[in-house]
Amino acid sequence: MSDAAFICELVVMSGKGGTGKTSVTASLAVLAGSAVLADCDVDASNLPLVLDPREQRRETFTGGVRARIRREDCTACGQCKALCRFDAIFFDGPGHGRLPHTYRVDSAACEGCGVCHDVCPEHAIDLEPTEGGEWFVSETRFGPLLHARLRPGHGNSGRLVTLVRDQARQVAEAAGRRLILVDGPPGIGCPVIASLTGATRVLAVTEPTPSGEHDLERLLALARHFSIPAWVCVNKHDLNADMTLQIERRAAALGATVTERIPYDPAVTAAQRRGRPVVDVDHGPAAAAIRKLWERVRPFLADPPGPQLDTGRPAG
Ligand code: SF4
Numbered sequence: 001m002s003d004a005a006f007i008c009e010l011v012v013m014s015g016k017g018g019t020g021k022t023s024v025t026a027s028l029a030v031l032a033g034s035a036v037l038a039d040c041d042v043d044a045s046n047l048p049l050v051l052d053p054r055e056q057r058r059e060t061f062t063g064g065v066r067a068r069i070r071r072e073d074c075t076a077c078g079q080c081k082a083l084c085r086f087d088a089i090f091f092d093g094p095g096h097g098r099l100p101h102t103y104r105v106d107s108a109a110c111e112g113c114g115v116c117h118d119v120c121p122e123h124a125i126d127l128e129p130t131e132g133g134e135w136f137v138s139e140t141r142f143g144p145l146l147h148a149r150l151r152p153g154h155g156n157s158g159r160l161v162t163l164v165r166d167q168a169r170q171v172a173e174a175a176g177r178r179l180i181l182v183d184g185p186p187g188i189g190c191p192v193i194a195s196l197t198g199a200t201r202v203l204a205v206t207e208p209t210p211s212g213e214h215d216l217e218r219l220l221a222l223a224r225h226f227s228i229p230a231w232v233c234v235n236k237h238d239l240n241a242d243m244t245l246q247i248e249r250r251a252a253a254l255g256a257t258v259t260e261r262i263p264y265d266p267a268v269t270a271a272q273r274r275g276r277p278v279v280d281v282d283h284g285p286a287a288a289a290i291r292k293l294w295e296r297v298r299p300f301l302a303d304p305p306g307p308q309l310d311t312g313r314p315a316g
């Protein structure tokens with residue numbers, strides 16, 4: 001049996017961007033004080049913008065492969081083009097002594113599926129590793145931060161998310177830290193699944209709008225699928241009191257635990273403009289609500305959830 005110390009991985013999620021998820025994550029990082037932080041929104045990494053990181057390490061992410069045809073070996077049979085589902089192969093490549101043209105792969109369109117490589121009778125196609133982006137280890141005032149930048153148009157965000165999470169765990173283990181705080185990607189696609197798989201708990205941040213409710217339902221379904229206890233926090237709740245109640249009832253019916261609401265507060269945007277988490281610079285209503293939120297969830301982060309899918313519902 002392993003005697004490794006338990007490390008809680010709390011993933012802050014939202015069904016779409018712009019709900020205040022990153023502001024909440026950054027403030028929780030301040031309040032936690034000794035967490036390892038991971039920004040898994042690798043398509044649009046925002047956590048570094050409010051945590052003033054100092055980069056310590058930078059690595060290349062080789063996120064997949066692209067096909068390349070060796071023109072001297074291509075006999076222009078066309079089989080690769082016929083089978084490429086992504087229309088990435090064209091008959092306008094350079095010729096050689098025997099042919100005026102050969103086939104060519106458009107690397108921007110190639111998804112690296114490898115079908116052309118497998119079918120080419122001349123073995124004229126190589127699959128070459130591509131640079132998909134970069135990932136970083138940085139220091140912040142609130143703990144080490146793992147973050148990444150995916151190249152535009154690169155389709156391997158799920159793998160990069162997994163890499164960032166793995167690195168965050170390694171840093172936490174090496175430093176003896178017991179909490180990994182993850183700023184998850186928005187939506188419910190592949191990067192979100194990569195962020196949730198094996199996580200300990202989810203905090204879903206939503207806004208009181210019909211789309212907020214719809215996105216939250218999908219997110220909670222995903223958390224439930226992975227048997228991860230979920231908290232729900234309605235941000236800017238006072239913008240629509242009825243909708244807030246409706247969302248909270250729906251969340252409870254779906255098995256999530258409704259936690260502290262956060263009111264609309266211009267101090268949040270003002271703090272963002274200064275590149276600081278709101279609880280670090282303000283004591284207004286939003287900062288106060290996030291502090292209460294932290295006090296409510298904190299006791300549940302020390303131990304693994306129980307076998308009964310413990311929802312983290314505070315007593316009383
Ligand atoms: S399958 Fe091979 S030989 Fe045929 S066109 Fe494609 S690269 Fe050339």
Ligand code: SF4
Pocket residue numbers: 066067083084085086087088089105109110111112113114115116117
């Ligand atoms: S690897 Fe797949 S997507 Fe890329 S060119 Fe070959 S068949 Fe098309």
